[in-house]
Amino acid sequence: xxxxxxxxxxxxxxxxxxxxxxxxxxxxxxxxxxxxxxxxxxxxxxxxxxxxxxxxxxxxxxxxxxxxxxxxxxxxxxxxxxxxxxxxxxxxxxxxxxxxxxxxxxxxxxxxxxxxxxxxxxxxxxxxxxxxxxxxxxxxxxxxxxxxxxxxxxxxxxxxxxxxxxxxxxxxxxxxxxxxxxxxxxxxxxxxxxxxxxxxxxxxxxxxxxxxxxxxxxxxxxxxxxxxxxxxxxxxxxxxxxxxxxxxxxxxxxxxxxxxxxxxxxxxxxxxxxxxxxxxxxxxxxxxxxxxxxxxxxxxxxxxxxxxxxxxx
Amino acid sequence: xxxxxxxxxxxxxxxxxxxxxxxxxxxxxxxxxxxxxxxxxxxxxxxxxxxxxxxxxxxxxxxxxxxxxxxxxxxxxxxxxxxxxxxxxxxxxxxxxxxxxxxxxxxxxxxxxxxxxxxxxxxxxxxxxxxxxxxxxxxxxxxxxxxxxxxxxxxxxxxxxxxxxxxxxxxxxxxxxxxxxxxxxxxxxxxxxxxxxxxxxxxxxxxxxxxxxxxxxxxxxxxxxxxxxxxxxxxxxxxxxxxxxxxxxxxxxxxxxxxxxxxxxxxxxxxxxxxxxxxxxxxxxxxxxxxxxxxxxxxxxxxxxxxxxxxxxxxxxxxxxxxxxxxxxxxxxxxxxxxxxxxxxxxxxxxxxxxxxxxxxxxxxxxxxxxxxxxxxxxxxxxxxxxxxxxxxxxxxxxxxxxxxxxxxxxxxxxxxxxxxxxxxxxxxxxxxxxxxxxxxxxxxxxxxxxxxxxxxxxxxxxxxxxxxxxxxxxxxxxxxxxxxxxxxxxxxxxxxxxxxxxxxxxxxx
Numbered sequence: 001x002x003x004x005x006x007x008x009x010x011x012x013x014x015x016x017x018x019x020x021x022x023x024x025x026x027x028x029x030x031x032x033x034x035x036x037x038x039x040x041x042x043x044x045x046x047x048x049x050x051x052x053x054x055x056x057x058x059x060x061x062x063x064x065x066x067x068x069x070x071x072x073x074x075x076x077x078x079x080x081x082x083x084x085x086x087x088x089x090x091x092x093x094x095x096x097x098x099x100x101x102x103x104x105x106x107x108x109x110x111x112x113x114x115x116x117x118x119x120x121x122x123x124x125x126x127x128x129x130x131x132x133x134x135x136x137x138x139x140x141x142x143x144x145x146x147x148x149x150x151x152x153x154x155x156x157x158x159x160x161x162x163x164x165x166x167x168x169x170x171x172x173x174x175x176x177x178x179x180x181x182x183x184x185x186x187x188x189x190x191x192x193x194x195x196x197x198x199x200x201x202x203x204x205x206x207x208x209x210x211x212x213x214x215x216x217x218x219x220x221x222x223x224x225x226x227x228x229x230x231x232x233x234x235x236x237x238x239x240x241x242x243x244x245x246x247x248x249x250x251x252x253x254x255x256x257x258x259x260x261x262x263x264x265x266x267x268x269x270x271x272x273x274x275x276x277x278x279x280x281x282x283x284x285x286x287x288x289x290x291x292x293x294x295x296x297x298x299x300x301x302x303x304x305x306x307x308x309x310x311x312x313x
Numbered sequence: 314x315x316x317x318x319x320x321x322x323x324x325x326x327x328x329x330x331x332x333x334x335x336x337x338x339x340x341x342x343x344x345x346x347x348x349x350x351x352x353x354x355x356x357x358x359x360x361x362x363x364x365x366x367x368x369x370x371x372x373x374x375x376x377x378x379x380x381x382x383x384x385x386x387x388x389x390x391x392x393x394x395x396x397x398x399x400x401x402x403x404x405x406x407x408x409x410x411x412x413x414x415x416x417x418x419x420x421x422x423x424x425x426x427x428x429x430x431x432x433x434x435x436x437x438x439x440x441x442x443x444x445x446x447x448x449x450x451x452x453x454x455x456x457x458x459x460x461x462x463x464x465x466x467x468x469x470x471x472x473x474x475x476x477x478x479x480x481x482x483x484x485x486x487x488x489x490x491x492x493x494x495x496x497x498x499x500x501x502x503x504x505x506x507x508x509x510x511x512x513x514x515x516x517x518x519x520x521x522x523x524x525x526x527x528x529x530x531x532x533x534x535x536x537x538x539x540x541x542x543x544x545x546x547x548x549x550x551x552x553x554x555x556x557x558x559x560x561x562x563x564x565x566x567x568x569x570x571x572x573x574x575x576x577x578x579x580x581x582x583x584x585x586x587x588x589x590x591x592x593x594x595x596x597x598x599x600x601x602x603x604x605x606x607x608x609x610x611x612x613x614x615x616x617x618x619x620x621x622x623x624x625x626x627x628x629x630x631x632x633x634x635x636x637x638x639x640x641x642x643x644x645x646x647x648x649x650x651x652x653x654x655x656x657x658x659x660x661x662x663x664x665x666x667x668x669x670x671x672x673x674x675x676x677x678x679x680x681x682x683x684x685x686x687x688x689x690x691x692x693x694x695x696x697x698x699x700x701x702x703x704x705x706x707x708x709x710x711x712x713x714x715x716x717x718x719x720x721x722x723x724x725x726x727x728x729x730x731x732x733x734x735x736x737x738x739x740x741x742x743x744x745x746x747x748x749x750x751x752x753x754x755x756x757x758x759x760x761x762x763x764x765x766x767x768x769x770x771x772x773x774x775x776x777x778x779x780x781x782x783x784x785x786x787x788x789x790x791x792x793x794x795x796x797x798x799x800x801x802x803x804x805x806x807x808x809x810x811x812x813x814x815x816x817x818x819x820x821x822x823x
Contacts, residue, residue: 032712036719038354040362040476041729042741043437045719045748082354083507090507149549157557164557165550166543169344170504170512262545262554264508272352272508272546275682277712 001305004313005298012294016287023286024068027279028061034081034277055081057279068283077287078280080273087284090269097167098265101181101188101258102250108189109196109246114239116193117200121208122227132197139194148187148260155183165262184261188254192246199242203235210234236307244300251296252289339807343821344539345561347814348554351546352508357491358478359436364732367475368564368813369542371529372513373415374480374496377406377425377457378473379529384642384735386473387530389522390420390481390497392455401464401767406457412520414483415494415501422451427484429457435489438477438739442468464765466772470736475529475813499535499817511542526818528809536807536820555580555800561821562805564814566798567684568630574800581803584629585810587639588797589732591624591689593790594742598750599721601675606668608787609652611675611726613664614700616656620692621793624685632794637737637780639794643769644737646777649784653791661700674705678718678727682711686728689792693726718748730795732812737776738764742789751788 035051036043052058056067071078077087120132156164168177207213208231216226255267262268266285273281304311349368355361358370381387388394390412396405412420429449432439445465452458459468472479486495494502497520500513515535522532543560545551552570555563558579566574566582574582595602595611602608621631635653638644655661675697679690687708694704707724709717717723727748734740743760745752759782763775783789801808807819 030713031716032710033716033719034712036715037712038361039437040354040366041715041731042362042477042739042747044440044744044746046746047437047440048719082352084355085507093507149553152550152553152557157553160557164554164559165545166554166559167509169346170506170510170539170541259547260550262543262547262550264506268508275710275712276354 001313005302008294008298008301012291012298015294016291019290020069020072020283020287021065023283024065027277027282028064030277032277033057034279037276038082072287077284080281081278082273082276083278083281087280090281091266091284091288094264094266094269097177097181097263098251098254098258098267100178101185101254101263101265102247104178104181104185105188105192105250105254106243106247108185109192110243112189113193113196114200117197117239118204118227118232120197120201121204124205129201132201136194136197139191140198142191144187144191144254144256145260147191148184148257151183151187152260165260167262167264180261180263184254184257184263188250188257192250195246196239196242200235200239203238204231207231207234233307237304237311240300240303240307244296248293248296251292338822339534339536339820340822341536341820342538343536344541345537345802345805345816345819345821346510346541346543346559347816348545348551348560348563349542350544350551350565352544353511353542356494356502356505356511358475358480359432359439360477362437362477364476364813367478368815369511369513370478370480371475371498371813371815372500372540372817373494373498373502373516374478374482375498376473376475376479377408377481378469379475380473380735381527381530386469386735387527389473389530390425395469397767401466401765402461404459404461404468405452406459408455408457409520409522410455412497413518414497415516416483417518418483420481420483420497421454422457423454424484424487425457425481426451427487428481429459429479431487431489432479436477436479438471438474439479441739441744442471464767466764466767467736467738470734470739473735474739499533500537500540503539508544510544513540513542514538528811529813529815533817535817537816540816552800555802558802560800561802562808562814562816563800566800568625568627568798570800571627571629571798574798579803580800583799583801583808583810584796585799585812586796587632587641587733587794588812589730590637590794591621591685591728591730591792592742593693593792594718594727594729594749595788595790596721596725596749597752597786597788600725601670601673602725604668604670605786607665607670609785610661610664610668610670610700611697611702612652612784612787612790613655613657614661614696614702615654615693615790616696617654617790617792619656619696620689621795623692624688625795630796630798634794635784635791637740637783637791638733638776642733643773644776646773646780648777649781652784656696658696658699658701665701670702672703674703675725676705676707676723678707678709678714678724680711680714680728681708683728683730685795686730690728721748721750737779742783743779749788751786753786755782756786756788 035048039047079086080090083090116132120129123129152164156162162183163180167180213231216230255271258265258267270285349365353366353369358366358374375390377391378386379389392407392409426449433443445461447462448460450458482495486493499516499519501516503514504512515538519535524531526532548567551563552566554560571582595608618633625631633654635650636645677690679686681687694706697704718727741747759779763772766772804822806822
């Protein structure tokens with residue numbers, strides 16, 4: 001196990017190196033200039049060139065790359081051109097809404113997706129199954145921005161139950177900030193639950209026909225024990241994979257939802273950074289998001305051994 | 314009724330109302346949330362020409378001059394209008410005394426000189442003025458003297474603009490990169506949480522001018538405890554936030570939101586008529602449009618009314634108008650506008666043929682980030698195709714466009730827009746180095762004459778000649794006038810629509 005973890009961490013370092021290099025190249029290949037955006041529409045080419053030089057963007061690319069990698073090795077992701085602060089600080093400021101949103105949305109997705117998937121599998125072919133599959137299909141097809149705007153219209157504007165957007169006024173307490181996350185979490189959770197429902201159902205169907213399930217019933221175990229203790233536990237590995245991927249995606253920033261709800265999370269940060277060509281922020285965010293992906297996947301792989309003792313590394 | 318007259322009347326009415334209300338209704342206190350189109354790229358108003366920067370920063374930094382009703386330049390930190398020498402080469406600016414900075418220090422001529430020098434060396438618009446300036450010095454502790462190498466009439470307008478602004482700060486703080494925001498404005502900067510809010514609080518020791526409020530000028534009263542600028546880049550979020558009561562003012566809304574904002578109990582639409590003008594820049598340096606005859610043919614092919622209709626839909630929000638400044642501005646002229654809005658494919662085709670157009674693709678750059686640019690570009694491309702032009706419509710994000718337009722080999726036409734700048738000399742198409750690169754002896758002569766004289770009537774005559782030349786040489790094509798839409802809470806009193814909305818002289822009713 002320790003060797004496995006060590007190997008994965010070494011692999012992670014290689015992935016990070018590749019991601020860092022690709023992100024460095026991509027942001028510079030894509031047209032667009034942070035200096036022109038910063039100076040505004042009436043800046044002259046000479047002003048733009050001056051600012052580019054001041055920002056170090058006129059240096060040869062290999063020199064910029066060497067500086068970037070050197071800083072990266074010391075844990076320095078650079079300094080945001082627009083936010084005038086280190087990228088690490090900018091990301092740390094965005095971490096709270098993104099992490100809280102991920103937790104809340106995942107809870108919503110699990111609370112809906114897993115029971116729905118189990119019931120759908122157990123009642124295969126019934127009206128409940130058909131309805132669940134239909135809703136799951138709908139959930140997978142609805143664009144998050146549309147559902148977000150619909151929720152805003154109904155729950156925030158018409159009913160006034162939740163704020164429309166943002167992450168609270170200055171001085172807002174933690175609970176007030178969480179209140180701003182309820183609607184986006186519902187949107188993300190509902191949409192993510194569609195995938196979890198379908199995976200849970202498919203995985204449960206695979207195991208419900210297995211011998212040990214039949215044996216359990218033959219032994220006279222009650223249906224709850226058969227389904228939850230024997231069938232569901234064995235069906236959990238593929239579901240765990242999907243949950244892991246969902247969490248990783250949400251931690252990387254629910255870009256559309258954060259934009260619609262005006263949340264200052266990682267997704268919003270990266271969108272704005274791309275629009276403004278804030279190179280250090282784009283690079284830093286990509287690296288951190290990639291690291292989160294790899295770590296979440298490693299955690300899920302390790303969880304397999306807890307869920308299924310037959311799994312050995 | 315023209316926009317400025319309307320604006321003035323509205324302003325006068327509001328000023329009258331506000332003056333009356335000030336005694337009775339305008340209460341101190343409360344916080345307002347202002348939804349902006351996004352996070353400003355900087356908090357330093359001299360460092361950017363972006364409107365969102367000027368809109369926010371005008372609350373904490375002030376300039377020597379600003380704009381009163383009818384866009385007249387009026388003193389703000391200056392005590393009065395400058396004394397300009399007969400040859401137009403010396404400006405003597407007396408400063409108000411006892412004006413406090415946010416750090417408690419009192420403004421002197423040394424602060425103003427250091428700030429103006431910083432602006433001349435670093436700001437986009439300051440650098441425009443710098444070649445004309447020989448010296449900025451303090452004549453005495455309360456007087457600034459600007460000596461010019463040659464007369465430069467746009468100087469006063471430049472000193473008044475809130476974008477790329479000549480803001481005044483303590484001399485010790487006037488470094489190229491400001492690290493500490495210390496101004497004289499009615500609100501002081503307190504906190505910035507990027508993509509969440511910029512928080513300003515009332516400056517209790519604000520030194521207001523005496524007299525009555527006068528649009529951006531006159532007496533400024535900070536009634537509110539706090540002004541929070543909340544970036545909300547998604548336009549629908551701004552609309553819903555205004556409808557839901559979360560934003561007291563929402564800026565730059567899509568015109569389609571007008572019906573849903575009308576007839577509401579707590580919110581109402583704010584239309585700023587004739588906010589600005591969409592414009593097509595033509596590349597006069599490289600490619601198919603270096604040929605003036607071809608540019609004239611393109612102009613003849615375009616139906617600007619249809620372009621505006623596609624972009625804004627409702628007549629409330631646009632007006633076909635070929636004059637570079639609409640009626641009501643002293644700069645309004647009709648010279649040359651007979652070439653506007655022809656949409657004549659047959660004539661355009663003949664003109665293009667006579668000019669020797671060889672079918673080379675005409676690349677049009679536009680951005681989806683400004684949806685109305687894109688809609689206008691699509692219609693323009695169709696009209697041009699009807700006239701026989703080969704058109705390559707290239708849609709990108711704004712950042713890409715702003716970079717590509719700087720490369721003369723990459724485009725023939727690009728779309729942008731601008732507010733009606735109170736000082737015409739600030740329009741970027743007049744600069745030889747602005748993308749489009751309109752540089753002809755006739756233009757240089759007229760712009761030189763325009764900048765050299767301070768006589769407004771004479772300048773207006775020259776401006777008409779510049780407009781006529783613009784229709785003849787076609788470095789740009791004005792699409793028309795458009796209005797902007799915002800939304801304000803009915804709880805907000807004293808608010809005046811303007812290109813850079815401000816929140817002094819504004820109060821909450823409850």
